[in-house]
Amino acid sequence: MAKHGLRAAVAGPITVITVAALGLAACGTDASSGSGGAKGSSTIQIWEGYTQVEAKAFAYLVSEYEHQHPGQKVSTLFVNNDDSLQKVLTAVRGGSPPDIAYLYGSWAPNVAQIPQVVNLSTAVQQPGVNWNDFWVGERDVATVNGKVIGVPALVDNLAVVYNKTLFANAGLTPPGPDWTWQEFQADAKKLTNPAIKQYGTAYVTPGNEDTVWHWEALLWEAGGQLLSADGKQAAFNSPAGLASLNTLRAMAVTDRSMYLDPTDSAYDNLFNSGKIGMLVTGPWDLATFTNVKYGVQVMPAYPDGKGHQTISGPDNWVVFNNGAANVAAAEKFLLWLTAPAQVKYFSMQTGDLPTRQSVGDASGFSQQMNSTLPGVSTFVTNLANVRQARPQIPQYPKISQILGTMIVSVLLGKSQPQAALAAAAQQVNQALAAS
Amino acid sequence: MAISGTLLRPREAGTRPRQRRRAKMASEQFTGWAFVTPGVAIIVLFGAAPIVWSAVMSFQRNNLLTPDTPFVGLKNYRQMVHDPIVAQAIQHTLIYTALFVPGTMVTGLFLAVAMNRKIRFISLYRTAAYATMAISTISEAIVFIWLFDPSYGIANYVLGKAGIPQQQFLNSPSEALYVIVIMTIWGWTGFAVVIYLAALQGVPQNLLEAAAIDGAGHWHTFRRVTLPLLSPATLFLAVWLTINALQLFDEVYLSTQGGPLNATTVLVYYLYDQAFQQFNFGYASAIAYFLFLVIIVVTVIQFRAGRRFTYYRS
Numbered sequence: 001m002a003k004h005g006l007r008a009a010v011a012g013p014i015t016v017i018t019v020a021a022l023g024l025a026a027c028g029t030d031a032s033s034g035s036g037g038a039k040g041s042s043t044i045q046i047w048e049g050y051t052q053v054e055a056k057a058f059a060y061l062v063s064e065y066e067h068q069h070p071g072q073k074v075s076t077l078f079v080n081n082d083d084s085l086q087k088v089l090t091a092v093r094g095g096s097p098p099d100i101a102y103l104y105g106s107w108a109p110n111v112a113q114i115p116q117v118v119n120l121s122t123a124v125q126q127p128g129v130n131w132n133d134f135w136v137g138e139r140d141v142a143t144v145n146g147k148v149i150g151v152p153a154l155v156d157n158l159a160v161v162y163n164k165t166l167f168a169n170a171g172l173t174p175p176g177p178d179w180t181w182q183e184f185q186a187d188a189k190k191l192t193n194p195a196i197k198q199y200g201t202a203y204v205t206p207g208n209e210d211t212v213w214h215w216e217a218l219l220w221e222a223g224g225q226l227l228s229a230d231g232k233q234a235a236f237n238s239p240a241g242l243a244s245l246n247t248l249r250a251m252a253v254t255d256r257s258m259y260l261d262p263t264d265s266a267y268d269n270l271f272n273s274g275k276i277g278m279l280v281t282g283p284w285d286l287a288t289f290t291n292v293k294y295g296v297q298v299m300p301a302y303p304d305g306k307g308h309q310t311i312s313g314p315d316n317w318v319v320f321n322n323g324a325a326n327v328a329a330a331e332k333f334l335l336w337l338t339a340p341a342q343v344k345y346f347s348m349q350t351g352d353l354p355t356r357q358s359v360g361d362a363s364g365f366s367q368q369m370n371s372t373l374p375g376v377s378t379f380v381t382n383l384a385n386v387r388q389a390r391p392q393i394p395q396y397p398k399i400s401q402i403l404g405t406m407i408v409s410v411l412l413g414k415s416q417p418q419a420a421l422a423a424a425a426q427q428v429n430q431a432l433a434a435s
Numbered sequence: 436m437a438i439s440g441t442l443l444r445p446r447e448a449g450t451r452p453r454q455r456r457r458a459k460m461a462s463e464q465f466t467g468w469a470f471v472t473p474g475v476a477i478i479v480l481f482g483a484a485p486i487v488w489s490a491v492m493s494f495q496r497n498n499l500l501t502p503d504t505p506f507v508g509l510k511n512y513r514q515m516v517h518d519p520i521v522a523q524a525i526q527h528t529l530i531y532t533a534l535f536v537p538g539t540m541v542t543g544l545f546l547a548v549a550m551n552r553k554i555r556f557i558s559l560y561r562t563a564a565y566a567t568m569a570i571s572t573i574s575e576a577i578v579f580i581w582l583f584d585p586s587y588g589i590a591n592y593v594l595g596k597a598g599i600p601q602q603q604f605l606n607s608p609s610e611a612l613y614v615i616v617i618m619t620i621w622g623w624t625g626f627a628v629v630i631y632l633a634a635l636q637g638v639p640q641n642l643l644e645a646a647a648i649d650g651a652g653h654w655h656t657f658r659r660v661t662l663p664l665l666s667p668a669t670l671f672l673a674v675w676l677t678i679n680a681l682q683l684f685d686e687v688y689l690s691t692q693g694g695p696l697n698a699t700t701v702l703v704y705y706l707y708d709q710a711f712q713q714f715n716f717g718y719a720s721a722i723a724y725f726l727f728l729v730i731i732v733v734t735v736i737q738f739r740a741g742r743r744f745t746y747y748r749s
Binding site: 086093114197199205207259262263264265266270275394397401405408409 | 498499500501502577580581584586587605606607608611690691692693694695696697708711712713714
């Protein structure tokens, strides 16, 4: 509910700022397209959502690019990543999209429908770009129906972060690289102590994509698939789907070793307070775990499954068409920005995982990163366990919603895994058939 | 203003008053419009235009991504009838409104009456009561998430001390909506306090004294004298809080995101989800217009009913 009085009070200034920003944006593109062809100089506009160390490292790279390429100007505008698609859509409708925008990979199939989005398929195949150097999980998310709609901007993955002190207190040996979900469950049970409100593990349960992608990794590890190969049918109502949901149910309902976080905002603080033994999470959380001694291990596997897989949620730099000169300038900047030297610099400065395999594999690289952000090297090597991506179809948001409900209903003990799978599969089939 | 200004001015010799007056009117009109235009332009651009545009969109299949927006007639509205989540969202919105509006008004009235007296540090208490309005919704949500955390929250701690079994609160589909009700009542009570406090100070002392002389007790005076005199404030609060309750969004978005299992999905949250998560802008616009109609109908009923019991002193 909006507190209207307060909101109205800020609406005025915001409107003025928006109008001013639109005006400035318009000036920027006009100036660039006007002088672009004549003098070989141009300005491109880029929308990004970097803050703190990322913002600093990005600003340095932009200034370095301008220094190395006289006449090329890059103007950056901060846009909160969560809102960027909304703002891009508005700008596209207004006829003045940015030249480049940072957009979440989960939007890719929908972004691909925007006519102004530039097909980068030929640009990324140019000699020297070495497209296959980007991890397969990134390339899959940047490609929709065979068309490359973005250049990878960020890559991550899920692994297990565990509290070394709690493991020692419980007399447990820290997990090894060959561990299984059965061991995970047993450890979680031993780490749970209701008397001091300590949980073995945690799961985020708002029922959104954050709930869903944690489970998708389990499904793949158990040997399952979300959809059939032709993408027309649900395929997760399978023994693998059942195994994955049974694992979650055993911890959440039977053992009560899993703290359920319906707001997606408590688990990290609780882990940092030593209240949770193990978390399945990504490298972005590591910097906040300053109060506990933690270790990182790859995801556990299923004995007869498909090994230690994980899932990645890469994001993309997407180019919008503001005329051939701007597109060329934007492509040139992006390919420079995502070349190995710049990727290495950015990772070193920020602790973000390298978007290129050659950078991650270079000797000494992950040890060097690890010295500034302990545990991150496991996430770097874990990138090799990203073997597939979520289905790149426009119906995915709807499917994600159905799966979110399925997972939460099992975790809350409201339905049995088999019944939940069957109901969700039926709804997914309907959603796929409807469009 | 214009007329009185002209009348007060003494007529000058040798001028034709009528023409002067017309010219003056024209120039005043021009000045008036000049002052108003920037405001009007902003309202039209950011208020009226989106309202009209979303009306158009509610008859289209529109994902805002592609320029292709075919006209589908009433399909979006028909889809609402068959959408089980819309039915749930309406139910949640009504339950929420039915609890939040009276809850806020009663709490607000109680606190206002308690603070309508001359005691030490009264301005401190009044400021404290209004502070909940000044606190941003996001801080409020974070605080309540922790208060009502099933394992670590103070709410379960207090229940445990009182021997009541531990509750799941935001983790429970049957309890989450009520936590949101408590959260928003807390956030809005300050507003009701201020309105009621202002109205209470407008209650004439002589009426209260007359009632006392006639032998009416405290409760009787409050019930028969004070409460009727507060009726305009009550009507205003009822209408204002109902409109806000039907538009509940922020607290849901910040705490439960409509969950668990759609238990806190209210209409505005669902339309946000349809628009910005599912890219069904046409359908979301139809839901918005349905809500708009509901709000108009409810408000008209409130004003009609209000006329019966509202007492305006002239």
